[in-house]
Amino acid sequence: MTYYSYSRLATFEDCPLKYKFNYLDRIKREEESIEAFLGSRFHETMEKLYRELQFRVCSLEELLNYYEEQWLKNYHPHILLVKKERSIADYKNLGRRCIEDYYQRYYPFNQGRTLALEKRVLIDLKGEGRYLIQGYIDRIDQLADDTYEIHDYKTSANLPAQSYLDKDRQLALYQIGVQNLWPEASKVKLIWHYVAFDKEMSSRRSPEELERLKEDTISLIEKIENTEEFLPQESALCSWCPYPDLCPRQKHYYQVEKLPVKDYLNDEGVKLVNTFANFELEKKGYEAKIKEIDGELEKLKEAVIKYAAREGVAVIIGSDHKLKISEKQKVSLPSKNSPERKALEEVLRQLHKLKEVSTLDIYALEKIIKEEKWDRTSLEKISDFYKIEAVKTVSLGKNNLNNSSTET
Numbered sequence: 001m002t003y004y005s006y007s008r009l010a011t012f013e014d015c016p017l018k019y020k021f022n023y024l025d026r027i028k029r030e031e032e033s034i035e036a037f038l039g040s041r042f043h044e045t046m047e048k049l050y051r052e053l054q055f056r057v058c059s060l061e062e063l064l065n066y067y068e069e070q071w072l073k074n075y076h077p078h079i080l081l082v083k084k085e086r087s088i089a090d091y092k093n094l095g096r097r098c099i100e101d102y103y104q105r106y107y108p109f110n111q112g113r114t115l116a117l118e119k120r121v122l123i124d125l126k127g128e129g130r131y132l133i134q135g136y137i138d139r140i141d142q143l144a145d146d147t148y149e150i151h152d153y154k155t156s157a158n159l160p161a162q163s164y165l166d167k168d169r170q171l172a173l174y175q176i177g178v179q180n181l182w183p184e185a186s187k188v189k190l191i192w193h194y195v196a197f198d199k200e201m202s203s204r205r206s207p208e209e210l211e212r213l214k215e216d217t218i219s220l221i222e223k224i225e226n227t228e229e230f231l232p233q234e235s236a237l238c239s240w241c242p243y244p245d246l247c248p249r250q251k252h253y254y255q256v257e258k259l260p261v262k263d264y265l266n267d268e269g270v271k272l273v274n275t276f277a278n279f280e281l282e283k284k285g286y287e288a289k290i291k292e293i294d295g296e297l298e299k300l301k302e303a304v305i306k307y308a309a310r311e312g313v314a315v316i317i318g319s320d321h322k323l324k325i326s327e328k329q330k331v332s333l334p335s336k337n338s339p340e341r342k343a344l345e346e347v348l349r350q351l352h353k354l355k356e357v358s359t360l361d362i363y364a365l366e367k368i369i370k371e372e373k374w375d376r377t378s379l380e381k382i383s384d385f386y387k388i389e390a391v392k393t394v395s396l397g398k399n400n401l402n403n404s405s406t407e408t
């Protein structure tokens with residue numbers, strides 16, 4: 001039985017190949033990003049604060065000491081610092097500042113009664129044990145007016161828009177879990193603490209939205225389970241990916257990035273790219289020259305036409321060549337998708353002449369086949385007329401790969 005989590009679903013959406021490495025092949029990596037490390041330490045500190053709250057209110061100093069202690073205890077040599085302009089100490093200080101801000105904002109922490117911390121919830125999306133989601137809720141509070149609050153701490157450096165949170169899947173799924181645990185929880189508020197911004201954001205979900213979410217999540221799980229080819233999907237998140245050595249999009253960079261310059265330049269792949277780039281540059285130079293020549297020819301053409309008109313000649317003689325000036329009729333028609341074009345088509349249709357001048361739009365059909373835009377029966381009827389082949393292309397781009405490194 002597979003238990004899906006919010007991060008498992010999000011990983012598939014970010015990059016199916018990373019999903020495969022992590023969840024199907026179960027390839028474990030020691031690397032941990034500094035952002036994730038900081039997040040864990042902050043969560044531990046909050047857990048201590050709220051666990052102690054049943055008995056007493058921890059002082060800020062005590063919490064900061066606890067944070068420092070957890071930082072030291074858990075620190076390991078595989079912390080990944082992606083943002084080269086930052087240091088580990090910057091992140092540690094950021095964590096301290098987040099705790100101080102949080103403490104000052106919520107002291108004496110009596111906004112609600114804490115019902116659970118790091119609470120595991122299990123959500124059976126269809127009630128058949130087939131689509132299961134599990135998650136851990138940072139904190140669940142109950143207010144005096146019986147509102148249940150689902151709290152989530154985010155140490156992220158990006159503050160999302162409210163519209164993003166109103167569509168967030170994670171806490172909405174947790175709401176389903178909370179309402180399964182406590183069916184009397186009719187009023188539920190989803191709360192995010194963006195602690196790096198000292199900002200609290202919230203959202204609510206209607207029963208209809210939760211039903212839609214269940215359906216969408218089931219569709220996503222089915223998509224994952226029906227996926228046969230887990231393709232890499234490059235994005236800014238690649239800098240934090242723990243599998244650059246296995247990913248076809250990053251592997252070569254990973255292999256050569258630490259080579260001494262001489263070996264780097266002698267690497268067969270590097271040489272191929274450099275040669276390719278040189279030829280492309282040369283080609284671009286020629287193309288620019290051709291454009292320039294075309295401009296000159298255009299000017300000359302105008303001069304020739306003027307000369308011929310002035311002299312009343314249709315042929316002009318040169319040393320080895322001659323220029324012949326001729327005239328033909330050109331019909332200009334409205335461009336594709338313009339209102340005029342649509343109107344013209346309508347007139348032709350009414351005249352029953354459209355078929356005579358219309359041809360099959362091969363590009364539109366190719367798109368329809370590739371994206372399976374028609375129903376299966378229609379596609380099957382034309383399937384004898386096309387074949388799908390894998391065509392390899394090579395395109396030149398800038399090498400913008402990030403230099404990730406470890407720092408202790």
Ligand code: SF4
Nearest residue numbers: 015232233238241247
């Ligand atoms: S490096 Fe990027 S594209 Fe490759 S597996 Fe990781 S996230 Fe996917």
